[in-house]
Amino acid sequence: MNRLRVNTGGVLGVTVLWPATRALMLWLLAHDSAPLLGGGAVAREVSHLYQQWYGVLAHGTFPADDTLWQYPPGAGAVLLAPGLVPGLTYFQAFVALTLAGDALVTVALVRAGTRAGRSLRGAALWTGGLPLLLQLPLARYDVQVTALAVLSLLTLTRSPRAGGACAALGALVKGWPALALLGAPRGPAARGAWTWATATGAVALGLLTVVFRDPLSFLRQQGGRGVQIESLGGTALNLARHAGWPGRERYQYGSAELVGPNVDTVATVCLALTAVSFGLLVVWRVRARRWSEATPFDAALCAVLLFTVTSRVISPQYMIWLLGLSAVCLTSRHTSQRPVAVLVLAATALSTVVFPMTYGEVIDGTWTGCLLMLARNGILTAAAVLSFVRLWRAARPQVKSRQRTEPRAGSDRLPGQVVSIS
Template structure:
């Protein structure tokens, strides 16, 4: 991955577009943040205030440029995630498959993970889930810190076991989130400006809705792509309807997850891991934006699932790894094809997003079945023993209830 980053300007690696995010955009934001303010009027700033702390961190390393420090911190965070997965996998009854998947699958995204801060966000979610078995307070606090950086880590608390475990994790998450948010509110200007920019986002070409609209081009739809809010978005007739449908699907996914939690009756050590992966998958698939770095989140959560022998998500892991490989083909290698909606670009995104959609459905289905109430056996009154070669016949319905005549 470092070698690819050093050759970032090659045509197949995106002509420098991947690394440009750090040395141009992140570094620009660093300059604004270091003055004690968030980039309130920058339409590209769409992140919670915790992201500011992550982007300021490279400035703490002396003797390095901002880009070098950012990559060094990302590598250190990657090592931390790997070490945590190895430690979890070596416990009794656990497995090292999670560490193996993280180590082997992350490079499928080429050098992209080293040039995005999503590895840091994923670290909060991974460490939160792995801390659950020993320290529910730490689990809640880490999830809250992650949510302040990029919102989605809050979903890892959805599958926490009921009772005192849930109360402890959720209470500490709320307290930590409120305390840290207060620090940002007191220390910086405009820390909540991201809400205005986030609400204006449209349909990105790499999203599920974007794939549908790109295919519609070949059927006569007169839409175009435009660079807006930090991504290539589709503009034209019916785009607003597609964006609204995506938001409605996200709300339906959240309702479905809440219904699962209400009806779930069986919990294992892997249930919180599986629920976290299922929740993030559903929110990713229904999003108006499915950037390639979102696969970093899914790989991290999948790795946590695979540390447990009781996980239900192994078939889902295979789909996610395949989707990860396709994502790197779509971006940066054939991104021009995706943006212009050619058949090559459409088929690439159809395959990638189809795998993610299938993974989301399969994940929730397997989670739901594994946690539903087990069937209770019907008790019948003792009857005559079966004779050899003569099976017992089913009793009449009335006899099972003790009815007469």
């Protein structure tokens, strides 16, 4: 009865909180031109860039010559979808579909959280955490991508086929959801998930190749990207400006990047750290011996955190991914990632202070901007390290103790006294 009362209260709380917070986010989006909200920079991504790409995609080709097009071919389907909604402008339809994806994530987390032995903390974190990014989630398509990753993880144990298919579709849209399968339980479940992911990805990519020209053009633009000012490498270079480094900021490839001496070296270090992170995850996968219902969730969050902090680019919308994965972890009472989720929330709040509130300070490399980025990226790095350590420890077999209740000859121990032997 108490459990039912808690679930009912939790579901009611999320049901009330979601429309209230989303109404606030919509109000902020309507006032996007305010200087503190970015002076129109947030909504401009949809109304100008996405809508421009829509016009190209509608003619059956990817924007191959646009250096800003850096997304896998599945992104084309997401950007075309608003044009199918009748009676709305492209911008209105995009926001409506983003809210629908947000609602889908919330419902999935609530359903998962109300099962026996599960928790509604995940639904609460997503519902209350996403508004920390203000209007930004409504003007990026990362909510839709996160929805595919969340569905993949929540269906993985019950239906490995569905979990694999959702992960593949997510990977075709933005790459990282493929990491949702990293922690799939060994055996038939993992084989089924990866088989269906491969088959779904191949079929979907084949269809996109038939319908559109230049589906792999995004690889050229991705390869040309440098060190974004908000990444760990960018933070180090921004701090170096105060020590005499002669580099400067330049807008290219769709973001503010730093150019100057040794930038290529920093970019190479970032790529090397990403490779090291991948190696650590492979070692964990091979050596892991204990699996729980939360292991796939925890592994996905850890992997995306490691790849995020070592990336040459850490855009503010990346926090949407981490919030979604943290929420999935918190649906399980066996998760090892609770303190990591707290750090993700803190980093999310700081990301909003950075962009859009004080982004000019970051661009100019002032001490305020540098310290804000140092704090945000420091928290993200701590979260990634803590996440891997806790994931590693959770996978180690427990050492059971043998208990002996009979006294040895000549022992002063009283009969029945327990001795634990490791």
